[in-house]
Amino acid sequence: MATSRSHRPATRSRGIPEATVARLPLYLRALTTLSERSVPTVSSEELATAAGVNSAKLRKDFSYLGSYGTRGVGYDVEYLVYQISRELGLTQDWPVVIVGIGNLGAALANYGGFASRGFRVAALMDADAALAGKLVAGLPVRHIDELEAIVEDNQVSIGVIATPAGAAQEVCDRLVTAGVTSILNFAPTVLQVPEGVDVRKVDLSIELQILAFHEQRKAGEQGQGPDGDVPAVMPA
Amino acid sequence: MATSRSHRPATRSRGIPEATVARLPLYLRALTTLSERSVPTVSSEELATAAGVNSAKLRKDFSYLGSYGTRGVGYDVEYLVYQISRELGLTQDWPVVIVGIGNLGAALANYGGFASRGFRVAALMDADAALAGKLVAGLPVRHIDELEAIVEDNQVSIGVIATPAGAAQEVCDRLVTAGVTSILNFAPTVLQVPEGVDVRKVDLSIELQILAFHEQRKAGEQGQGPDGDVPAVMPA
DNA sequence: ATGTCTTTGTGAACGCGTGCACAAAGATAG
DNA sequence: CTATCTTTGTGCACGCGTTCACAAAGACAT
Ligand SMILES: NC(=O)c1ccc[n+]([C@@H]2O[C@H](COP(=O)([O-])OP(=O)(O)OC[C@H]3O[C@@H](n4cnc5c(N)ncnc54)[C@H](O)[C@@H]3O)[C@@H](O)[C@H]2O)c1
Ligand SMILES: NC(=O)c1ccc[n+]([C@@H]2O[C@H](COP(=O)([O-])OP(=O)(O)OC[C@H]3O[C@@H](n4cnc5c(N)ncnc54)[C@H](O)[C@@H]3O)[C@@H](O)[C@H]2O)c1
Numbered sequence: 001m002a003t004s005r006s007h008r009p010a011t012r013s014r015g016i017p018e019a020t021v022a023r024l025p026l027y028l029r030a031l032t033t034l035s036e037r038s039v040p041t042v043s044s045e046e047l048a049t050a051a052g053v054n055s056a057k058l059r060k061d062f063s064y065l066g067s068y069g070t071r072g073v074g075y076d077v078e079y080l081v082y083q084i085s086r087e088l089g090l091t092q093d094w095p096v097v098i099v100g101i102g103n104l105g106a107a108l109a110n111y112g113g114f115a116s117r118g119f120r121v122a123a124l125m126d127a128d129a130a131l132a133g134k135l136v137a138g139l140p141v142r143h144i145d146e147l148e149a150i151v152e153d154n155q156v157s158i159g160v161i162a163t164p165a166g167a168a169q170e171v172c173d174r175l176v177t178a179g180v181t182s183i184l185n186f187a188p189t190v191l192q193v194p195e196g197v198d199v200r201k202v203d204l205s206i207e208l209q210i211l212a213f214h215e216q217r218k219a220g221e222q223g224q225g226p227d228g229d230v231p232a233v234m235p236a
Numbered sequence: 237m238a239t240s241r242s243h244r245p246a247t248r249s250r251g252i253p254e255a256t257v258a259r260l261p262l263y264l265r266a267l268t269t270l271s272e273r274s275v276p277t278v279s280s281e282e283l284a285t286a287a288g289v290n291s292a293k294l295r296k297d298f299s300y301l302g303s304y305g306t307r308g309v310g311y312d313v314e315y316l317v318y319q320i321s322r323e324l325g326l327t328q329d330w331p332v333v334i335v336g337i338g339n340l341g342a343a344l345a346n347y348g349g350f351a352s353r354g355f356r357v358a359a360l361m362d363a364d365a366a367l368a369g370k371l372v373a374g375l376p377v378r379h380i381d382e383l384e385a386i387v388e389d390n391q392v393s394i395g396v397i398a399t400p401a402g403a404a405q406e407v408c409d410r411l412v413t414a415g416v417t418s419i420l421n422f423a424p425t426v427l428q429v430p431e432g433v434d435v436r437k438v439d440l441s442i443e444l445q446i447l448a449f450h451e452q453r454k455a456g457e458q459g460q461g462p463d464g465d466v467p468a469v470m471p472a
Numbered sequence: 473a474t475g476t477c478t479t480t481g482t483g484a485a486c487g488c489g490t491g492c493a494c495a496a497a498g499a500t501a502g
Numbered sequence: 503c504t505a506t507c508t509t510t511g512t513g514c515a516c517g518c519g520t521t522c523a524c525a526a527a528g529a530c531a532t
Contacts, residue, residue, distance in 0.1 A: 025445040052426035089452030103343040182447040190288035209261040211418040216325030
């Protein structure tokens with residue numbers, strides 16, 4: 001953190017670490033739950049437990065946003081909800097387009113938690129002409145050719161890709177050209193994007209493989225003889 | 237990512253860093269593509285580009301697995317595919333249960349890439365009695381009461397949770413009690429698990445919020461458009 | 473065998489993230 | 503007002519992960 005002694009950061013916190021940003025939604029969720037229960041304040045210890053993190057980490061995270069706590073008491077739940085929401089940009093509306101309305105795309109469209117936090121499905125799009133006009137989650141599927149117009153008309157800056165891997169890069173290029181600058185990619189591909197465009201990926205297959213790695217290691221630790229087929233040991 | 241694996245004893249286990257493990261599936265995917273094209277060898281530079289990472293990082297990652305490259309030539313694609321597969325534990329079969337066959341659970345069940353890499357759907361489970369017996373992706377939905385028997389009979393060690401958030405912890409507890417030691421959680425909840433159980437989460441909402449944060453920052457930095465520093469908002 | 477050329481494997485430096493530990497801040501009670 | 507008690511905010515140290523940069527290894531040609 002900067003060497004500033006002022007209580008309030010003069011400018012909007014420019015330097016929020018990426019790791020902190022990734023945890024803010026977690027805190028926000030826990031805080032929202034508390035808010036619904038009309039809990040007025042919460043200590044860093046309680047909130048940290050609810051969010052599944054270390055309390056020192058949580059306090060440091062909040063310190064990047066400013067000093068919103070009261071020593072001896074804790075944090076004001078409502079105020080913190082507002083501050084984090086604002087920091088994450090959730091006080092405004094984010095229209096989103098979902099491209100590829102297959103199994104996954106349809107599930108995403110039906111996902112309630114989508115709209116709950118400022119994210120609004122502006123359009124569902126698919127290349128399959130047979131799908132065009134069909135209602136999914138109350139919205140008509142639009143043909144991919146309308147993408148550019150929809151993105152512009154709705155000021156869409158976030159796109160979700162749920163097409164097969166083979167089509168993902170092409171869809172990505174079109175989204176970017178149309179003006180989308182944030183992409184959430186569910187297809188198992190590494191997307192190539194120009195500077196200034198953010199991509200985040202959700203990859204089921206990778207998650208499972210990571211779990212398998214640890215699972216194998218756990219299985220190998222117990223009992224197995226010294227010559228198991230559990231790989232890779234560095235001689236100490 | 238959030239794995240309950242953060243408390244590693246001082247013992248420097250088999251050296252593979254967590255960050256490296258998380259990238260191995262990425263390399264494997266790129267290598268599999270090369271393999272299908274019958275490319276015999278690949279340099280760290282080429283492979284790194286395909287995987288979207290830095291070549292030095294890739295070489296260091298591979299160095300944890302051993303010295304599988306040939307200087308002046310590169311890496312043998314087939315050999316590397318095998319080594320990484322073995323390291324990740326993909327040379328064996330991993331039966332998986334999916335709990336909660338709603339929108340998302342059904343999409344997961346239909347997901348082809350699931351079975352492609354040693355992961356086999358052992359059972360689909362749901363608490364809704366009306367779903368019991370219904371075929372999803374060719375498999376009958378089983379009632380949640382059969383969970384313990386199915387986990388034991390099929391030696392299931394990996395469970396996928398796709399239930400509503402409110403049911404996730406309860407389902408998690410049952411999975412763990414039944415013997416599952418790795419969980420992939422799609423519900424927006426922080427799961428509490430005992431030592432030795434790995435949890436990875438996939439959280440659409442969090443990903444979107446992270447994108448929104450950066451999007452807001454991008455919009456605020458350069459006075460974009462006629463609306464000033466606050467991006468245009470759709471009228472309600 | 474010798475030299476040249478390519479590419480690996482890794483030492484070292486650096487930066488980020490984490491967690492400990494504690495002084496300071498403020499609430500609360502007397 | 504003073505004392506006590508709770509909890510924040512953060513300085514600091516440490517470890518992990520990333521990246522640079524280069525010597526060593528090996529292929530290949532002559
Ligand atoms: N289903 C899952 O649970 C799951 C899980 C993880 C990852 N994924 C990935 O998500 C993606 C979608 O999976 P799915 O099961 O929904 O597949 P799907 O085949 O059911 O749906 C894909 C949809 O994309 C459409 N499409 C194809 N090319 C297009 C294009 N150029 N432009 C617009 N639309 C196009 C198709 O018409 C189809 O409707 C795949 O890449 C898959 O690997 C799926
Ligand atoms: N749909 C999405 O794209 C999406 C995206 C991100 C996250 N999620 C999360 O994934 C979860 C599932 O989403 P969904 O859209 O499929 O919901 P859904 O309501 O369509 O399906 C939930 C299913 O879980 C079953 N269920 C409820 N309690 C259960 C229990 N105790 N044991 C077993 N099964 C039980 C229900 O019968 C239902 O079939 C939710 O937590 C949601 O927040 C969904």
